[in-house]
Amino acid sequence: NKISTCHYERVGYSFIGxxxxxxxxxxxxxxxxxxxxxxxxxxxLYAKWEANAYSVTFxxxxxxxxxxxxxxxxxxxxxxxxxxxxxYTFQGWGTHQxxxxxxxxxxxxxxxxxxxxxxxxxxxxxxxxxxSVEPNTFFEIIEYTDRQVSVDGIVLHAIFTRNGYSxxxxxxxxxxxxxxxxxxxxxxxxxxxxxxxGYNFVAWYTKDGTSTGD
Numbered sequence: 349n350k351i352s353t354c355h356y357e358r359v360g361y362s363f364i365g366x367x368x369x370x371x372x373x374x375x376x377x378x379x380x381x382x383x384x385x386x387x388x389x390x391x392x393l394y395a396k397w398e399a400n401a402y403s404v405t406f407x408x409x410x411x412x413x414x415x416x417x418x419x420x421x422x423x424x425x426x427x428x429x430x431x432x433x434x435x436y437t438f439q440g441w442g443t444h445q446x447x448x449x450x451x452x453x454x455x456x457x458x459x460x461x462x463x464x465x466x467x468x469x470x471x472x473x474x475x476x477x478x479x480s481v482e483p484n485t486f487f488e489i490i491e492y493t494d495r496q497v498s499v500d501g502i503v504l505h506a507i508f509t510r511n512g513y514s515x516x517x518x519x520x521x522x523x524x525x526x527x528x529x530x531x532x533x534x535x536x537x538x539x540x541x542x543x544x545x546g547y548n549f550v551a552w553y554t555k556d557g558t559s560t561g562d
Contacts (some may be wrong), residue, residue, distance in 0.1 A: 353378040354395055360420030360499050361397035370394050402497050406441060408506035409433055410466055423495040424502070435532030436508035439470070443504055459507050470507050510534075517552065519544070 354363045365374030374396050376382065382391065401417040404424045408431035418424040430438045442459060463469030510531040517525035522542030530536045541549045 351376050351378055351380050351382065351393070356395060358397050361399055364396050364398045366393040367396050368393065400499070402499065403501040404497060405501070405503045406506070407503060410468070413506065418497045420497055420499065422497060424497055426495075431506045433506075433508045435511055437511055439507040439509055441504040442507045443502065459509070468505070468508075470509055472509070517542075522547070522549065 351366060354366075356363070365378075366376040366380075367373060368375050368391070372394070376393065399419040399421065401419055403415060404418045405415040406413045406427055413431050414427045426441060432438070439459065458473045459470040460473035461468045462471055510533065512529060512531055515528040515530060515536065517527070517539060519525055519542040522544035525539045525542055528536055528539065543549065
């Protein structure tokens with residue numbers, strides 16, 4: 349007798365043939381002739397499945413950082429090196445898991461994109477359980493237990509947060525000016541001009557002599 353085609357389906361897997369035991373290798377393909385079974389003897393065949401491979405893509409600084417194929421429902425591997433961005437600290441890889449119908453988990457840290465899709469800028473988000481959320485705005489850092497590949501593949505985004513810096517002012521004998529703390533790339537308010545007896549304040553200069561303006 350010839351073996352019929354397998355009409356069953358399994359999400360994320362492809363049928364590769366029939367085996368004679370649950371953990372055995374493929375012995376028969378669809379359409380194969382069974383020749384080793386004695387007359388009037390029953391035989392049980394087991395469907396053998398192979399996990400499909402789907403894409404895992406890592407995006408950093410609006411560009412593809414790394415991509416490879418991973419087996420369905422298996423943990424995928426994160427890149428061995430972290431991406432860099434001037435003035436920012438890499439926090440991890442995040443997914444668009446936080447949507448309008450998601451209930452926030454109070455035990456996790458979420459990040460919100462306060463920049464644009466082309467130039468993302470993340471900050472730690474203050475969230476309230478059950479609050480309405482603008483879709484695809486919040487990101488959750490992927491954990492090892494979450495690294496399962498779905499049939500749609502997965503795209504992960506590098507989550508960078510801006511570094512904070514202190515700006516100090518050397519008044520060269522003038523009245524003191526308080527230090528300012530600011531995030532990288534942020535505009536800062538001009539401090540009050542220092543005064544010095546017998547002198548007029550001109551401008552602030554960096555160490556290399558570059559003028560920062562009035």
